[in-house]
Amino acid sequence: MQFSYSNPTNIYFGQSQIAAIAQAIPIDSKVLVIYGGGSIKKNGVYDQVASALSGHQWQEFSGVEPNPSVETLDKAVDIVKKNKVDYLLAVGGGSVIDGSKYIAAASHYEGDGWDILIGKHQVTSAVPLGAVLTLPATGSESNKAAVVTKKSTQDKLSFLSSYVQPKFAVLDPDAMKTLPQRQLVNGLIDAWIHVCEQYLTKPTNAMVQDGFAEALLKNLKTLGNDFDHHDSDTWRANLMWNANQALNGLIGVGVAQDWATHMIGHELTALYGVDHAHSLAIIQPSLLRNQIECKRAKLEQMGKNVFGLQQSADLAEQTINYIEDFYHSLNMPTQLTEYGDNKAVAIDTILHQLKSHNMLTLGENQSITLIEVEHILQQALA
CATH class of the missing domain: 3.40.50.1970 (Rossmann fold)
Structure with a gap:
């Protein structure tokens, strides 16, 4: 570090x-x-x-x-x-x-x-x-x-x-008292993926950063599972503080960071008006599956330490499924449905925007090329 x-x-x-x-x-x-x-x-x-x-x-x-x-x-x-x-x-x-x-x-x-x-x-x-x-x-x-x-x-x-x-x-x-449920869910998912962008990369033996990231993920999972009580002072206070800690810089110091989900998600928002958190939930599961081999160790760590799963040959795959199920439990879609009538044209448009912004390689390993983004979008767009 x-x-x-x-x-x-x-x-x-x-x-x-x-x-x-x-x-x-x-x-x-x-x-x-x-x-x-x-x-x-x-x-x-x-x-x-x-x-x-x-x-x-x-x-x-x-x-x-x-x-x-x-x-x-x-x-x-x-x-x-x-x-x-x-x-x-x-x-x-x-x-x-x-x-x-x-x-x-x-x-x-x-x-x-x-x-x-x-x-x-x-x-x-x-x-x-x-x-x-x-x-x-x-x-x-x-x-x-x-x-x-x-x-x-x-x-x-x-x-x-x-x-x-x-x-x-x-x-x-x-x-926060008068916020619609949609915005509360967006805030919770946004904070969750902020943590993931700094945590779901590759092992660095950074005990404080990993431990703090896992604590935040478990907290956000608890808040999501307890969403029926979102109108309580305790629920609101905990979401507000967890979301702050997710991106105040601390858990990202000295560790690899990704942010590819955000870069691709930004294009969905700019082109199709998708809520920011929705764009992230749409891209992330497909991106994790595309990059599963280089992220396998951290996905397995997350599966064990956040979701309480047991070690197995498909633990990383299970973890991604649990992440996606968490989004679905909050009625957060993980595929984009409103992008026009032509999926191929939509994908080409997104790729063109990324290229125009010089985002030709993304991720902690710079392994997410425009070819990989195309594969991710094939899965992320319904």
């Missing part, structure tokens, strides 16, 4: 913690509050944020969509530049937080903000950012990653920068 690890985000976790914003943001800051479709005005979060910012100078920007688009976010960038905003507060789920990270970086750049996503511009500074999480899933509230879509070209790309990692994040489980 060789790594350097730091997570500077200050976490305020628990009920009524939104009030901590008052002290977390410097009082002389000009704040832009960024949120999505307005659900925060129905569940009381907006009023709590407004109360906490009563001593600050602030304004708001709404309308950040799921899978945030650069077309929408650039409007906020203009507001930040015009009004000399010097602090951003993202109030929402991963999409709002990711979008706010883009706004933070693009506001310190005079060119086209999309340059950040295509690697033409390296971020060297950004507007400071805080977050109030309302939908646990991505862990974006305490990491340096963001994913943004360009609607005009159906591109969905990501960037990493320590400059956009939130200075603080408020995780109040009460903010």
Whole structure:
């Protein structure tokens, strides 16, 4: 293991913690509050944020969509530049937080903000950012990653920068109370696959990372099996904290990481509007079966330590079946059905997008070529 690890985000976790914003943001800051479709005005979060910012100078920007688009976010960038905003507060789920990270970086750049996503511009500074999480899933509230879509070209790309990692994040489980069941399931599956992308690779003898990853998977499995009690304070709090820990960077240090499921899944979302978590559940089982030999050791480890299976010649195959059954138990499909009338054309379109994004080899071994992606898609598309 060789790594350097730091997570500077200050976490305020628990009920009524939104009030901590008052002290977390410097009082002389000009704040832009960024949120999505307005659900925060129905569940009381907006009023709590407004109360906490009563001593600050602030304004708001709404309308950040799921899978945030650069077309929408650039409007906020203009507001930040015009009004000399010097602090951003993202109030929402991963999409709002990711979008706010883009706004933070693009506001310190005079060119086209999309340059950040295509690697033409390296971020060297950004507007400071805080977050109030309302939908646990991505862990974006305490990491340096963001994913943004360009609607005009159906591109969905990501960037990493320590400059956009939130200075603080408020995780109040009460903010989840009005979420639809679909979004709770999406959040749970998203967190599960985040863990898998850092765990289901190859043995590294990293005892802490493996043990912590397995604990998170067992926790998420328990929450999934106990989904009927999702309206309890305990259930909400545990999902919120597990989803955060799944992608705050810790379980990924010093170990091989995959992320091919995400890269292919992003194309399904950009092209066909599939929910992010749905795209992952659709791709992952087929990808695991395609890559089973190089992932066999970790699949067997997961089968024994997460699902409680016994060693056998087909343990890896059983583990994949158990993963897929877990998704099905939450009514999460593992095949894409809405991609148009022609499966071959859909596959060619996805492959073309991956090629245009220079994603010619994926996975921890770079063994998932476009030929392998085609095989994966043959199974993943109904």
